[in-house]
Amino acid sequence: MMPRDRLRIAVQKSGRLGDPSRDLLSRCGLKFRSSRDKLFCFGENMAVDLLLVRDDDIPGLIADGVCDLGVVGRNVLDEAALATPGERSYRELRALGFGGCRLSIALPQDEAWTGPQQLAGKRIATTYPNQLADWLRRNEVDAQIVTLSGSVEIAPRLGTADLICDLVSSGATLAANQLRETAVIMQSEAVLAGAAEMPRDERGDLIELLLRRLDGVLNVRE
Numbered sequence: 001m002m003p004r005d006r007l008r009i010a011v012q013k014s015g016r017l018g019d020p021s022r023d024l025l026s027r028c029g030l031k032f033r034s035s036r037d038k039l040f041c042f043g044e045n046m047a048v049d050l051l052l053v054r055d056d057d058i059p060g061l062i063a064d065g066v067c068d069l070g071v072v073g074r075n076v077l078d079e080a081a082l083a084t085p086g087e088r089s090y091r092e093l094r095a096l097g098f099g100g101c102r103l104s105i106a107l108p109q110d111e112a113w114t115g116p117q118q119l120a121g122k123r124i125a126t127t128y129p130n131q132l133a134d135w136l137r138r139n140e141v142d143a144q145i146v147t148l149s150g151s152v153e154i155a156p157r158l159g160t161a162d163l164i165c166d167l168v169s170s171g172a173t174l175a176a177n178q179l180r181e182t183a184v185i186m187q188s189e190a191v192l193a194g195a196a197e198m199p200r201d202e203r204g205d206l207i208e209l210l211l212r213r214l215d216g217v218l219n220v221r222e
């Protein structure tokens with residue numbers, strides 16, 4: 001990896017977190033100029049640049065040292081952290097107060113919920129297999145995890161799973177698919193993440209400065 005003296009932050013290119021992430025950094029006083037391909041934003045008034053990427057790539061970019069920081073859902077960060085057990089790869093530096101949602105278990109609407117034990121032997125569809133496995137282990141439940149890359153909520157109707165574990169915000173998607181939320185596995189929101197080991201050069205000083213400004217902005221918002 002080439003040494004870098006500018007700080008690099010990965011943010012979602014589009015999607016739910018893209019605009020609020022860049023707004024927040026603007027409110028911290030950072031000014032950016034977009035590259036023509038809109039994949040990179042050059043920091044005009046501080047040595048801080050943005051890389052615009054898919055949210056799923058953000059943990060890997062931090063772990064590989066391509067970016068120093070990232071704005072990503074805690075759901076994505078924790079899933080990546082659980083994929084490499086024993087390694088402390090990431091640090092959640094600040095919760096940012098937007099992109100709120102929860103990772104929950106949802107059952108077909110007509111099924112009663114008596115607790116985690118009723119999931120024993122069932123097939124659970126999810127895009128978050130590591131967090132689901134961790135929750136099942138903590139609850140001492142032996143169930144089958146069906147990992148899907150999307151459209152999890154239709155799996156029970158298709159017969160590929162008995163129930164699901166998915167992100168919920170308003171609950172409208174679950175209702176539209178005749179599912180109901182039961183146990184909440186984790187509460188998520190957008191977070192500022194960094195590597196477990198922070199850079200000790202000028203980039204470390206920039207991170208300190210950015211965190212101070214961020215705390216100012218987040219306190220005003222509360």
Ligand code: PRT
Nearest residue numbers: 015016054055056073099100101167168169170171172173
């Ligand atoms: O293209 P890219 O890979 O970057 O984006 P993406 O499509 O993977 O992610 P995106 O933009 O949908 O979500 C980015 C992040 O937003 C997630 O990782 C979460 O941290 C956060 N977030 C907040 C949500 C939701 N709320 C949310 N409701 N992410 C997804 N959903 C989905 C959920 O999966 C379900 O399908 O919305 C549906 C449920 O919404 P309700 O309101 O009907 O309950």
Ligand code: ZN
Nearest residue numbers: 054055056057
């Ligand atoms: Zn994604």
